[in-house]
Amino acid sequence: MMMTEEPPGRVAVVTGGAAGLGRATVERLLEDGFRVVVADLDRDSGESLAKECGPDVRFRHTDVAVAEQVRSLVGFTVAEFGGLRLMVNNAGVSGSMRMSILDEDFADFQRVFAVNLLGVMTGTREAARHMAENGGGAIVNISSVGGVQAGPGVLSYRASKAAVIHFTKCAALDLAEYGIRVNCLAPGGIPTRLLASATADDEMAKRIRAHMAATQPLPRVGTPQDVAEAVAYLGGDRSLHLTGTVLTIDGGATAGQKPLRPARVP
Incomplete structure (x- = not known):
C-alpha cells in the first residue's frame, strides 16, 4: 500500500552520535526542530551531550x-518522543591499517562488519518497521569514500562501507512503497578520530590526511558540519523525491585527482 501521509513529528535517532560526524549531526538536526536520541557506546560523552543540548535530546547506550x-x-525513541521520522545509521569502526594484503590477518573482520554493515542493516530494518506503520520517513546511512573508491589498507573497513552502499540501494527499492526514503552519504578527508584509531601512531594519521588534502581538487578541509548539512537535507522535506542515492562529500576526490598545473603567476 502506498503511504503518502506526512510522517508524524520531527524525531531522529543518530547512532554513533556522541562525537565526530554524529555529534555535528545531532546539533544540526536540533536547529531544524528535531528531537533527537543519541545512541552510542560512549556513555560519558553521550550523557554529557544530552545534558548540554537540553530536553530535546536523550541518550541511549x-x-x-x-x-x-x-x-x-x-x-525507547518512540516511547520518549512519540515517533520516529529520521534514522541516521552513523555508528562505525575502523580496523588496524595494513599497508599490504600480504600482512593482513583479518582479525578485525567480525567486529568491523558487525558494526559497519549489520548495524546499518538492523537500524534500517527496525526504523522501517515503525515508519511503515506510521506514515513513512527517511533513513540516512553513512558509508565512506573508502566504499566508493578502491585503495590499500583497512580492507575490512572498505569492504563493509561498499556493502553499506549496495544495501542502501536495495533497501530504498524495498521500502519506497511505504513512503520511506533510504539514502547514503560517503564522506572522505574529514578529520575525525576514526582514522587515528586505524593507524599505528598520530604521525601516520597526519601523513595520510596531508596526502588526501594535497590530492583532492577543492583546496579546503572538510568538516563534520559538512556531513551534518547533508544529513539534514536528506532527512528533511527538501529531498522528498530522493531515494537510493549516494552523495560523496570529499572535496571532489572520488571524481579524480586535481590536475597538475604550473603555479599561477600573479
Missing part, C-alpha cells in the same frame, strides 16, 4: 552490533 539493542533503541 547502544551497541549497534547487537540486534536486540537496536530494537530497544527504536522502542
